[in-house]
Amino acid sequence: MKIIAVCGMGIGTSILLKMNTDKALDQLGVAGDVEAADIGTAKGAASLADLVLTSAELAEELEGIPTPVRVIDNFMNVDEISAAIKDALDL
Amino acid sequence: MTGSTGSPASLGDLLPSEAVAAHVEVETWEEAVRASGDLLVATGSATPEYTDQMIAAIHRYGPYIVIAPGFALAHAQASDDVLNTGMSFMQLAHPVRFGHEKNDPVRLVAGLASTDHSAHMEALQQLALVLSSPETMEQLLDAGTVDELCAVLGIPPSK
Numbered sequence: 001m002k003i004i005a006v007c008g009m010g011i012g013t014s015i016l017l018k019m020n021t022d023k024a025l026d027q028l029g030v031a032g033d034v035e036a037a038d039i040g041t042a043k044g045a046a047s048l049a050d051l052v053l054t055s056a057e058l059a060e061e062l063e064g065i066p067t068p069v070r071v072i073d074n075f076m077n078v079d080e081i082s083a084a085i086k087d088a089l090d091l
Numbered sequence: 092m093t094g095s096t097g098s099p100a101s102l103g104d105l106l107p108s109e110a111v112a113a114h115v116e117v118e119t120w121e122e123a124v125r126a127s128g129d130l131l132v133a134t135g136s137a138t139p140e141y142t143d144q145m146i147a148a149i150h151r152y153g154p155y156i157v158i159a160p161g162f163a164l165a166h167a168q169a170s171d172d173v174l175n176t177g178m179s180f181m182q183l184a185h186p187v188r189f190g191h192e193k194n195d196p197v198r199l200v201a202g203l204a205s206t207d208h209s210a211h212m213e214a215l216q217q218l219a220l221v222l223s224s225p226e227t228m229e230q231l232l233d234a235g236t237v238d239e240l241c242a243v244l245g246i247p248p249s250k
Contacts, residue, residue, distance in 0.1 A: 008152035012166040012203050015212060016158060016219050036208070038168075039152070056192060057153030073193040075158035076223040 001025075001032040001089070004045055006054040006062070010038030017053060017075045024081040028091060051088050053081065099213035100176065106214065108249040110134040110179040110202075111237050120154070120189040120197070121146055124165045127179050127202030136177030137204040141167060145202070149189070157191035161232070162222055166203035176210040178203050178218075182231060182240060198232055217245065 005021055007014035014036035021034045037045055039058055046052050046067040054062065056071045063069075070084040085091065110130045117123045128142025144167035149156060157163045179202035186196030201218065205211045221227045221244055230243045238248040 008148055008155065009166060009168045011169060011205050011208050011211075012164050012215070013156060013158050015208075015215055016164070019216055019219060020223075055153075055155035055158075057155045074160060076162075076219060077159070078223070 001030060001051070002049040003032055003034045003051045003053060003085070004042055004049045004067075005034060005036045006039055006042040006052055006058055007036070008039055008058065010036055010041065013055070013075060014038070017072065017081075020075060020078050021053060021081050021085075023078045024085055027078060027082050028085060030085070030091070051085065053084060100210060102178075102214040102217040102244065103246040104214065105176060105211055106178040106180060106244065106246055107134055108237060108241050108247060110136075110177065111240050111244070111246075111249075112179075112181045113234060113237050113240055114184045115181045116184045117187060118185075120149070120163075120187055123163070123181070123183060123187050123197065123200050124149065124202075127165045127181055127200045130179035130181070131177060131202050131204050134177060134179070136173065136175050136179075138172040138174065141170070141172040141204055144168070144170065144172065154189040154191040154195075157189045157194040157197055159222060160194045161186075161196070161198045161228070162194070163189060163197045163200045164203060165200060166205070169206055169208075173204045173206050176205045176207075178211070178214060180240065180244065182234060199228075221245070
């Protein structure tokens with residue numbers, strides 16, 4: 001499974017989100033590849049991914065892409081990320 | 092230290108105690124981001140223009156840099172205004188609202204300037220560990236001095 005963690009710039013918040021998404025996948029026992037991306041790159045890359053995780057503000061900018069998008073409020077909360085992955089992928 | 096050939100930079104490498112501040116008095120989110128940028132400038136990580144770019148990014152993309160309750164990670168894109176990969180960390184004297192629906196108000200602000208996408212991964216990971224524990228988060232909020240903040244962050248104290 002491929003997940004993209006998106007932030008505005010692709011160097012700060014998305015990298016933290018990527019790290020915690022890796023942990024969430026571990027927790028769920030799901031093998032996956034998580035990539036951090038800025039909002040510009042993400043729009044193109046999303047079509048190759050199974051799921052996009054981002055903040056509420058940026059989710060609005062991603063409207064219309066074919067991949068499911070889930071909003072994460074607390075990027076440090078691995079349980080919230082796990083729940084979002086489970087919900088999006090019907091695990 | 093942060094060169095491409097060395098081992099990954101730790102939080103202590105990228106966040107000198109000179110870039111840590113306790114009890115910072117600011118009234119608005121812009122002042123908070125400017126103060127975190129000033130610390131990056133003072134420690135040679137970025138130019139003052141980089142601070143303007145961090146503020147512009149929030150105007151452009153919204154307050155999503157408030158990524159956890161009470162915590163903002165101020166940063167902009169890598170540019171010529173980043174001189175060396177580095178970070179800053181501030182404890183605010185009073186909570187400040189960034190306009191984030193869920194994670195306001197903010198008491199802790201980290202600043203990040205990075206020359207590329209990976210130089211700061213290790214350091215960010217260390218910071219994430221500290222911030223993901225409610226216990227250490229509490230200690231950061233309660234700290235009274237820069238050295239107390241450094242101790243919780245696991246970096247060397249001021250000289």
